[in-house]
Amino acid sequence: MDSTAQSPFWGARPTDSGTDFALATAPAAERVEVCLVDHETWEQRCFDLARTGTTAGEQAVRWEGTVPGCAPGQHYGYRVHGPWDPGRGLRFNPSKLLLDPHSLAVSGRTEWGQQMHAYVFGDPATMDTSDSLGHSTLSVVVDHAEYDWEGDAHPRTPYNETVIYEAHLKGLTQLHPEVPEACRGTYAGAAHPAVVRHLAELGVTAVELMPVHQFVHDSTLLEKGLVNYWGYNTVCFFAPHAAYSSSGDHGQQIYEFKELVKAYHRAGIEVILDVVYNHTAEGNHLGPQLSYRGIDNAAYYHLVPGNEFYYMDYTGTGNSLNVGHPLTLQLVLDSLRYWVTEMHVDGFRFDLAATLAREEGTVDMVSPFFGLVAADPVLSRTKLIAEPWDVGPGGYQVGNFPPQWTEWNGRFRDTVRDFWRGQPGTLRELAMRVAGSADLYEDEGRKPSASINFVTAHDGFTLADLVSYDGKHNEANGEGNRDGADDNRSWNCGAEGPTADPGILELRARQQRNLLLTLMLSQGVPMLSHGDELGRTQSGNNNAYCQDNATTWIDWEHVDSSLLDFTRRLLRLRADHPVFRRRHFFDGCPVDPAEGDPLPDIAWIDADGSSMGDADWDEDWAKSLAFFLNGNAVPSHGRAPGDSDFLVILNAAENDVDYHIPDGPFPQKWSTVLTTCAEHLVGETTAANEVFTVPARSAVVLEAAREE
Template identity: 55%
Template sequence: MTSAAEQRAPAGEPAAGSGQPAAANGVRRAVPPVPAVWPGAPTPLGARFRVGPDGVAGTNFALWAAGAEAVRVCLFDEHGRETRIPLTELTHEIWHGFVPGVMPGQRYGYRVDGRWDPWTGARWNPAKLLLDPYARAVDGEYASSGLSPEVYGHVRDWPDQSVADTVRDERDSAPYVPKGVVVHDDDDWSDDRRPKTPWADSVIYELHVRGFTKLHPGIPQELRGTYAGLAHPAAIEHLVKLGVTAVELLPVHQFAHEDHLLRRGLRNYWGYNSIGYFAPHAAYAASGTTGGQVGEFKRMVRALHAAGIEVILDVVYNHTAEAGELGPTLSLKGIDNRGYYRLQGDARRYADYTGCGNTLHVVQPQVLRLITDSLRYWVTEMGVDGFRFDLAAALARSMHDVDMLSPFLAVIAQDPVLRRVKLIAEPWDIGSGGYQVGAFPPLWTEWNDRYRNAVRDFWRHALPDVREMGYRLSGSSDLYAWGGRRPYASVNFVTAHDGFTLRDLVSYETKHNEANGENNRDGTDDNRSWNCGAEGETDDEDVRALRRRQLRNLLTTLLLSTGVPMLVAGDELGRTQRGNNNAYCQDNETSWLDWSLLEEPGWRALCELTSRLIALRHRHPVLRRRAFFSGRAQTADGLRDLAWFTARGAEMAEADWYAPAATLGMYLSGRDIPGRDERGAPVVDDSFLAVLHAGDGPTGFVLPGPPWADRYEVVVDTSAEEQDEPPGTVHRAGAEITVPARTVLLLRVA
């Protein structure tokens, strides 16, 4: 008997590395002549075109593959014919060689040979063409109907699935996988002007490159869904009118679609399945996939910068598209499985802190180098201004536990390029101890899901008291007032790409994910939503009006809170996913922005209110403080920078914080705000009183008298569909006003 590791699938084709490529049908192709290869250099990693001092043009190939026994770079011509070139130079675990005559646009991949011993984590298989981890462009996609069995390093359909991953598959994967592309671009960005918006002044807008532009009527058809479409004046006009300072792009690294989705006729839409950390996702390019996507992405960044808008990338360095031991062999798994991935004590299995089958082993120097090289590349050569790190807690794990002194965080903190850009953590993963909200070091900001939960619960009248709401409105000092952190460490959000849209949050109480093909089992059940009396779309105008009011309340709360607000594209115009709270696989009208909503008066008014609130925030530094409130008296008359009031007009006592309440008054003083203006003068602003009332009936509210104010002018009233520009109604201090049901009032001290 032979062991499973010694068994082989029937090949039917010449062995990989034989130098005799074959077509998928077994017909042998003519073998092109093998070019000469010079020693080249071990750095930089990847495929780098250059012209030497002797005038010889070519490409240097360098690949880290510590445990490999042989490495071949494989070149493909326009007919798919393959030329395999051995890399014989090995320096510090890097295989390298310079191939004269290899020009930009050349398609390539690697074949890496070594031991096949899955029980020790060794999964080398030279029959599999591997994508260069440093490829700057990728050409081609995997099969649209499902991943071909040839792209798996093991025999996917082995009769005994319990050992399938231990049986090596000898079939050639080259006809079925994308190829890297040699790119040469010496752009020095000398004509670019980065906006460099301070954190405290930032308003982030999370969007999907494809979904934001796919249905936009002002963008030419051939540019919709692309980087060029996002760079189009019609797209940028909306961003500028709205007033956001940064776009946070859902993943644009080259990614792969999961096999289980392709077999159901679906595709990965969000893109959290990366396979190429240097390559802009080719499907979002209007200019082709043989390198043109690089220049198109850069032109998009330039156009956004010219409009004063920063570009932040949502990046997925915690796992790759290769999944676990039963996943495909696309790149890192076949280059050096043990060197790139976290493995369990049983090295055949993968440690999975991400829920995606694998976790990159960031403690390993070569993995840390891959990530930081990628980050620096996107900043210095692609022009981006920051990153949001998906499941950042997984990156901060040392051996097993999350460690805020981990190599990843330490390297970022000292890197002269990366420490200057915007860094946002999604501060959790699914592993033990993975929830780390408030724990990241001072250089970082964080998605604050406690803000999301508190605001959702307040407006559905589900908070037991108002303590949590008080902290979240005022910058979450309980989470971030340590180690020199500031209020802008909190990225406040009510919705994100993952979960209900804002409109669905007030229209559905349960998820409706049937279209995902998983019998509605996927997606969270903890939505903290309220449907306002009817599930889903309805013709009841009272319900519809209440929902629009709730949207105004949620947006107003977000944009008046201390911290950095993050909006999701389309929430300002009433986008719905029809109750789908996990639309990661819905690359269709479910996820794309419906710009025709702006033709409806109610949704147009919501968009105008959002723009007005952002403008108000930009005008008033008291709404975007750079330091936490002290709560102490600023003047002899006892006026404090922050004060809280009950509906009776009295300052809140300790007992009031623990009592159930639907009404909360927050006073923000504009006197002597910490910091200096551009001319070095103390910052002085208007003072405001915000009244938030989540009750289902009107309530009286006594306006605080001196020293807080003598008069108050209404600036925002969310009970009204159409918002009047100031000057608004003026009320005398000490008067009792009526606050309508479910309303935010913002009053300026007059």
């Protein structure tokens, strides 16, 4: 094996004569072998890499070399030799074949057992010497040169025009009748014209894919006959998950993923990846030895200070990735750039993003990670979405992320759910969320688009279940219904679960429309959870992370067609009217304008037609809210000046509410353009000073008649 000069690449790089390999390890590593494996016979040929220098600010060692004749498609792994001293964070064990942290593709499956663990079962301080070869997944040498992007370009939809559709790649198509059976549940299935067409016609501008980085299934779940369906158990941050490929796992998964991206871009839909850089699948001190732990344990993970046998757990998974270390930081940044430049994705949603800001355990929102992303010419142009919390001390960071970032707004979710289930005293909070959550983002110079608004997501009830269950029903998860959140802020509308009562069914349908309307017509970026527009149910399971079956797959044969039609009309209304997707926060005040003064950009209207006063906001009995949106206050940005004026009325009360249409400087004539209750109201007109009756637990949208 010939040594090569130091080069900036990491991982495996094919050349005309063979393949170059480069790996960074802890300084204490004594020897590194790259092992080429025949994936059918499991025979291996191992070659020593040369120690050529340091990296990561001299906190790691670079090993590299060239294997002549090694071609794309070759399976390989690393064996790293060094001291076994877990108490000092050193867990080298050359009997364990390790995945390359920079693997572009991964092949095979992990067979759990003693061989996959570096310690002896029952004695975690003692090194196990059984070989993991034949039981572990393998890295694959990949060459990207042959793929033709055919002029593919990023859609780059502005945030204020974005509608996100969160989807599980398998669940999206596993039961889709138009997708060929061999492609269901795969990248090719998600790229099928019928699926892309559904999202485009719905009005979606971005699909946010739950984890597609290579992940593994926990042994504890497999023992129960379950799997890690959601995929928040990453093992390689560069490799597309092989099981989602319909064409093979020897590198074909990369081609198939690129075809998916190209298909969505042709439809004007961005592709956002849900990424899990906060932990890995290696778990705590009793977890398996798959990659990082055996390469540079102390660099990749937060270890307990003074007792480095154990791991700090800010994620609830057993370990936490130490992005504060230069080696780990570079890995994450390289991974992000790779997915943008080579795979053409448009953005990222960062799971438990507060962990990325932890410096020596403390959350630091000016950490190097955020600074480097902001300065990066590639990453700074992508959509960056944070789940703005983790489970460690000081981990709740809603409203605190840097200006380029947007955040999942959990307060929006909780408030909208509370309002529509009839909780008293929610009006003030609801108004703040509907208006874009300026209290969370405006002081930092951010915009309404910093708020990713959602009512449901993969974690929790589906929309249909939110209005059908008071409590969770997770018995199928095998944990005695103890897992999953207990605070769901849900309401079953009068019966728990399935019912034949027509009154309850009608109310549930109306409540789903109410929640969707509030989501889509609030300022900020709306996110729809996959299948909610179709009436998808998980039968009350609010933690279906381990259910790879009909519980979680979208049932395309039995869709709620009326709900789908309503959702399409709702998204079209939002798309047609910039007043619902402003670029800047409102600056109007909830007071009557003086005679001759222009109307404010927003006004909050009481049932008697007057503007709401301070005392009105905190009345426990008040369960309805109306707001006027001034279309003329919307900057044109090159379009015809202004937009229509709108009056939106949300009534969560159990009784009808009579609203006096406001007079004075407000528009004099209105037409009902959307309602969640009676369709016959659409198209009806009303005028200033008239009484407009809003039915119980319903919402209406009135558009001002334009003067000729």
